[in-house]
Amino acid sequence: MSALVAPDARTAHYGTFYRLTPLPDNFVVVHGNCQAEAIRVLLDGALAATVRVPPVHELTADDLSYLERTYRAARALVAQPVRDGYRGLPIGTAQVHALLPTDAALVMFPVLRWSALHPYHLLARSAEVSDPPLVPYYDVRTIARAAGLPQPRLTVRGIRQVATRSRAELAVRQARSRTIRADDLFAAAGAGATNTINHPGNSVLMGVARRILHRLGAAEQVADPGRELLRSVYAPMEAETLDALALAGAPRTHWIVGGEPVDDEEVAQTHLSWLRSQPQALELAIRAAVGWSGQYSVAS
Incomplete structure (x- = not known):
């Protein structure tokens, strides 16, 4: 009689789905x-x-x-x-x-994205390009550095525009797919609305x-x-963002990845080197950043 083979961790995690129970x-x-x-x-x-x-x-x-x-x-x-x-x-x-x-x-229920607390961050994905290392979120300022472009800086009005547009886009997605409403929940949650944009x-x-x-x-x-559910990554939350949106809360100057603090500059430098070595990723990121910069009040 052959020995029983224990399921791998993923199969065990979804055990009922995979007919283990x-x-x-x-x-x-x-x-x-x-x-x-x-x-x-x-x-x-x-x-x-x-x-x-x-x-x-x-x-x-x-x-x-x-x-x-x-x-x-x-x-x-x-x-x-x-x-x-x-x-x-x-x-x-x-x-x-x-x-x-x-x-x-x-x-x-809608895909839950909210950019108000992290207005410089983007997700840019394609089948041909992997996510950047350390964290899967691009920062438009790092993209600009990698591409040799002027550094974007959001004005107070621009930060508020990001928040307004993020809510409007979510409202459109809710209406289009007839989902339950979530935009008001994000607005009410203030500085606790998100850990990252998604x-x-x-x-x-x-x-x-x-x-x-x-x-x-x-x-x-x-x-x-009894625990934060989506806690794998926490993005920095800048004081100027909280001030512009009149939100109470403590700014966070670093990332937290897997429970460990990671310096924001370390993430920026890692992404900078990676983007410069990955032409396809840089092209994808530039397209996303150009679309982003065309939407808000940005000071060079």
Whole structure:
């Protein structure tokens, strides 16, 4: 008789999805990016059961049979908008919703991005270019240095424009995909709204979870998880940003990555060297930075 082989850490982490344990009764799945798992954690205590599934950017063709089995048995789908054929797979929100029983509920929540607290930061991604080292966030000032361009500096008006535009863009995404509302939650959270531009703080995530529960007709009781859910990276938060937005809070001059402080200049120098050695990445970053600089009041 052959020996049993222990599952690898990832398979064990998503054990029910990968059939290591039976599916529970009356369970809900949450479909989306890394924010989806944070929302699932908050919903789990208020619903009969949830099943942890991999974020969409981690799914592969080998996962499709497990996904179909899981989603066909779910009683409700909570999902972010994901386009059909994402990463060449049938894992768009409409595509996976079609797998569920016909009477299964669907609740949509938006991709949660908020630039107000980190107005110089960008995410710029393509299939051909990997994320920069240390942290996956570009700083437009570092991009300018790498490209030999003048250093951008936001005026007070520009910082406020970033916040206003970020809220407006989120409102458009909410309306387009008919999701629950989250822009007011970010605005109310002040200096605690985000840890990075795409990692909301707990107060925002808990507010989103309560609104999802309301849509599902469940009690809107969301327990504090006792830890920051999206805590892998904290970006610097500059005093001039807090001042411009009249927000109470302590500025943070460094990054925190995996619980350890990382000097902002170390990140800048690492990204500078990397961008200068990666022509495709620099081109992608410049395009993103040029689009950014054309939107706000910037002083050279």
